[in-house]
Amino acid sequence: MVHSFQFSMIISLPISEVFAFFSDALNLQKITPPELCFQILTPSPIEMGQGTRIDYRLRLYGTPFNWSTLITIWNPPRRFADVQIRGPYKQWVHTHDFLERPDGTEMVDKVVYQLPLWPFGEILYPLIRRELSRIFLFRQKTIREIFEDRSLLLNLE
Secondary structure: OEEEEEEEEEEOOOHHHHHHHHOOOOHHHHOOOHHHOOEEOOOOOOOOOOOOEEEEEEEEOOEEEEEEEEEEEEEOOOEEEEEEEEOOOOEEEEEEEEEEEOOEEEEEEEEEEEOOOOOHHHHHHHHHHHHHHHHHHHHHHHHHHHHHHHHHHHHHO
């Protein structure tokens, strides 16, 4: 069964600055909850673009696992998408859209995913859905804090 969710937020900075932050793979570590022990394994610097592969290591409920994603869409400063090529899901497609708005940039995260081991994996759907919501809410909170700090700095200059 295919599942999806979407989160969006307005960031009060120009699209070019917002996209630049998200196109730096190292920033993913900053916006991931610390208890996931997120670590990028791909050597830096990571040149982002269509075809870029990024390898990670995470820990969920004490269990370590590796995750590899491939950038399949790269359209700066409007959109990029990554798909899981190795990891815990049967399918994971994460699209990042950036839309110019009068009050800044709307960032939209959309994830389409399938759980492994169908139909048995569906038993864990409520737990996984709750965990993904928690992770993305943490991301939004952290992103808001990071960009509020940047916005304040820009206003002081």
